[in-house]
Amino acid sequence: MKKMIDLIEEELGAAFERAGYDRSYGKITLSNRPDLCEYQCNGAMAGAKAYRKAPFMIADDVIANLTDKVHIGEIEAVKPGFINIKLSREAVASYLNRMRGDAGLGIEKAENPQSIIVDYGGPNVAKPLHVGHLRSAIIGESVKRIARKMGHKVLGDIHLGDWGYQMGLIITELKERQPELAYFDDEFGGEYPKEAPFTIGELEEIYPTASAKAKEDEEYRERALNATRLLQNGHRGYTVVWRHIMDVSVKDLKKNYENLNVTFDLWKGESDAQSDIPDMIGRLKADGFAHIDQGALVIDVQEESDTKEVPPCMIQKSDGASLYGTTDLATLVQRRRDYDPDQIIYLADKRQELHFVQVFRSAKKTGIIAPETKLEFLGFGTMNGKDGKPFKTREGGIMRLESLIADIEEEMYKKITDNRTVEESEAKATAKIVGMSAIKYGDLSNQAAKDYVFDVDRFTSFEGNTGPYILYTIVRIKSILNKYTAGGGCLENLSIAPAAGDSEKALMLEALRYSDVLETAYGELAPHKICAYIYELANAFNKFYHETKILAEEDEKQKESYIALLLLTKDILESCIDLLGFEAPERM
Numbered sequence: 001m002k003k004m005i006d007l008i009e010e011e012l013g014a015a016f017e018r019a020g021y022d023r024s025y026g027k028i029t030l031s032n033r034p035d036l037c038e039y040q041c042n043g044a045m046a047g048a049k050a051y052r053k054a055p056f057m058i059a060d061d062v063i064a065n066l067t068d069k070v071h072i073g074e075i076e077a078v079k080p081g082f083i084n085i086k087l088s089r090e091a092v093a094s095y096l097n098r099m100r101g102d103a104g105l106g107i108e109k110a111e112n113p114q115s116i117i118v119d120y121g122g123p124n125v126a127k128p129l130h131v132g133h134l135r136s137a138i139i140g141e142s143v144k145r146i147a148r149k150m151g152h153k154v155l156g157d158i159h160l161g162d163w164g165y166q167m168g169l170i171i172t173e174l175k176e177r178q179p180e181l182a183y184f185d186d187e188f189g190g191e192y193p194k195e196a197p198f199t200i201g202e203l204e205e206i207y208p209t210a211s212a213k214a215k216e217d218e219e220y221r222e223r224a225l226n227a228t229r230l231l232q233n234g235h236r237g238y239t240v241v242w243r244h245i246m247d248v249s250v251k252d253l254k255k256n257y258e259n260l261n262v263t264f265d266l267w268k269g270e271s272d273a274q275s276d277i278p279d280m281i282g283r284l285k286a287d288g289f290a291h292i293d294q295g296a297l298v299i300d301v302q303e304e305s306d307t308k309e310v311p312p313c314m315i316q317k318s319d320g321a322s323l324y325g326t327t328d329l330a331t332l333v334q335r336r337r338d339y340d341p342d343q344i345i346y347l348a349d350k351r352q353e354l355h356f357v358q359v360f361r362s363a364k365k366t367g368i369i370a371p372e373t374k375l376e377f378l379g380f381g382t383m384n385g386k387d388g389k390p391f392k393t394r395e396g397g398i399m400r401l402e403s404l405i406a407d408i409e410e411e412m413y414k415k416i417t418d419n420r421t422v423e424e425s426e427a428k429a430t431a432k433i434v435g436m437s438a439i440k441y442g443d444l445s446n447q448a449a450k451d452y453v454f455d456v457d458r459f460t461s462f463e464g465n466t467g468p469y470i471l472y473t474i475v476r477i478k479s480i481l482n483k484y485t486a487g488g489g490c491l492e493n494l495s496i497a498p499a500a501g502d503s504e505k506a507l508m509l510e511a512l513r514y515s516d517v518l519e520t521a522y523g524e525l526a527p528h529k530i531c532a533y534i535y536e537l538a539n540a541f542n543k544f545y546h547e548t549k550i551l552a553e554e555d556e557k558q559k560e561s562y563i564a565l566l567l568l569t570k571d572i573l574e575s576c577i578d579l580l581g582f583e584a585p586e587r588m
């Protein structure tokens, strides 16, 4: 379906043309004076210079030439030359009915679906999942869902950090504790045990212990670095330990992400790219793209238009070790070969921006990816505590994701049981659903690149710009609909009639913006635009609800129209929260 804003633009553009002006001056925007009008056009102002005419005269001309109004209801020129527009109530109702009749609620899917990889999550295996990775998972999941909704073919790849120094640390500590294990016996020729020599609980303790030791003890650190090198060069026993670490951690990660309602199509990682590195480096050298600089192999990426220095992308250290950038480049080689994507979107902390600039430029310049492939970095800010510092536990330690979720659920549980609208037996499950909305909406309602304060009290509140408020609104609609059907009403074959009241029309105007908002959210990779929209939509609904006797309405046709509008509002809200990655309960 065409967007309403485009329909009015066409109508007004035609009037500009009939009046002898270029139709491109008929550009429409949402009104910035909602007290005066719903939409506005500033084209007469813009055209004044080109046509050497007072803007007000142009506006008058255009309005005189608006012969048959379809979508436009009232139109008026105001000094010095603005054109103020209100939509026709009939056209709005008929547009909403068409939305209701469309499975996609009127969105126009991409004409040329792109194949897109979203690289998000990016946890580092064997290190505890902490809140820093929460943002990547939440924003990435939403971006993936939005792109899919717009009709693109999207694969989400977790891109595990599974090939680094943490592996050497764990191997070293394990060897220290259990030197008798076969993995450490270089003479061993038999079959290694199938069972991992540790549980996830033990693994979670081994890593921080080893990491702390390495910081204090230079000799220990050397051993860990050496173990990392041996692993990366294919040491037989270490490779099996690495597999064990992977199996145990990935199982745990899957559980954690499932809890977050985050799912990946690909569980690939840095380790998967390693086999492509030698060839890639060989080719980069042969083609003259990489050269030695102070012992290291680098690709120059500085461009003439740069105002700041962009250091070269380092792909091999003097000791032959590869780096973060090497892995990302080799991953591109692989992604092109295996999936041939049109676009890749990366999510990571915004402090990694320079890394991605270096990788993207290197990939383009060397032909690792095609010139038309779009590489995009979506950098996010830090999640802070109320003190403005990175979010910590009450004791000041690093906040683990599991504990954060548990804390929020507990808070929600208290609120829900205080409200007494939900049976005790349902309260735990409801707290989980509502808690997820508090966390995700709290995050997504901020522009990704900004740091934000994770404020448990605010995020879990049922009032204000929060996830629970949105859910509360949906639950309220569901409850009215249930009462309606319980009273014998039927939800089929209803249609929306032209708005009778102002708050009703305001709600309708919000509802019809749905496809426009989705398009913008996708175009700008900005889930926060969806949050801002549903907050407005929920506010418009609640205002309408407080001013209107819905179920007590005596005119049956009018009541049916209200119910149809409620159904549409609920469908839009539910579709939007699904794009944000959470859902609504039946009661709360």
Ligand code: ARG
Pocket (backbone or CB within 6 Å): 119, 121, 122, 123, 124, 159, 160, 161, 328, 346, 347, 348, 349
């Ligand atoms: N593992 C990285 C981190 O914890 C994030 C990975 C982002 N993706 C990528 N292709 N580099 O910061």
